[in-house]
Amino acid sequence: MQKKKWLLLALPLAALVLEALPFGAVLNFASPEEPMSVRKTFSYFSLTPFGYANFGPFLTALLTVALTVAVLVWLLRGKGRTAVRALSVAALATSLLPLLFGISYYSVIGGCITALLCATLVLCCLPLKN
Numbered sequence: 001m002q003k004k005k006w007l008l009l010a011l012p013l014a015a016l017v018l019e020a021l022p023f024g025a026v027l028n029f030a031s032p033e034e035p036m037s038v039r040k041t042f043s044y045f046s047l048t049p050f051g052y053a054n055f056g057p058f059l060t061a062l063l064t065v066a067l068t069v070a071v072l073v074w075l076l077r078g079k080g081r082t083a084v085r086a087l088s089v090a091a092l093a094t095s096l097l098p099l100l101f102g103i104s105y106y107s108v109i110g111g112c113i114t115a116l117l118c119a120t121l122v123l124c125c126l127p128l129k130n
Contacts, residue, residue: 005075008123012068015091015116019044019064024109025057026098041107054105056097060113063091067120081124088121 018024024044028037042048044061067087074080095114098105 004123004126008120009068009071009075011116011120011123012064012071015064015113015120016061016068018109018113018116019057019061021109022046024107024113025049025054026105026107026110027052027054028104037104039104044113054098054101056094056100057110059094059097060091060117063087063094064113064117067091067117071120071124084124085121088117088124092117092121 020043022043023041025042025046025048027040027042027049029040031038042057044057047058050058067084070080070083070087074084092114095110095117098110
């Protein structure tokens with residue numbers, strides 16, 4: 001396999017690793033004892049943020065898993081480039097959803113995940129030579 005093909009597979013895998021870490025999804029809770037809100041972080045695969053209406057991280061995690069499988073199928077069988085593009089766009093869009101609540105609901109890990117998904121989208125739009 002070419003380097004570009006390996007990179008196309010490595011990018012969503014790296015995003016999956018970051019999503020599994022407990023530092024990506026952010027929830028801010030008001031506390032009567034403290035003047036500021038309490039910031040708690042969770043894995044993208046955790047249902048806790050989803051239960052508090054922060055849908056973006058969990059949807060991003062699911063779409064990244066589907067994207068990784070689609071990239072693997074595309075690289076092994078040569079079919080499914082359109083699916084990879086569509087899943088890349090969807091995962092990228094959902095990774096930005098926490099910003100609708102404000103910048104305080106977005107983490108550095110979340111930014112890295114967004115960057116990896118953006119790089120996957122750019123790379124899958126470039127031609128791959130056999």
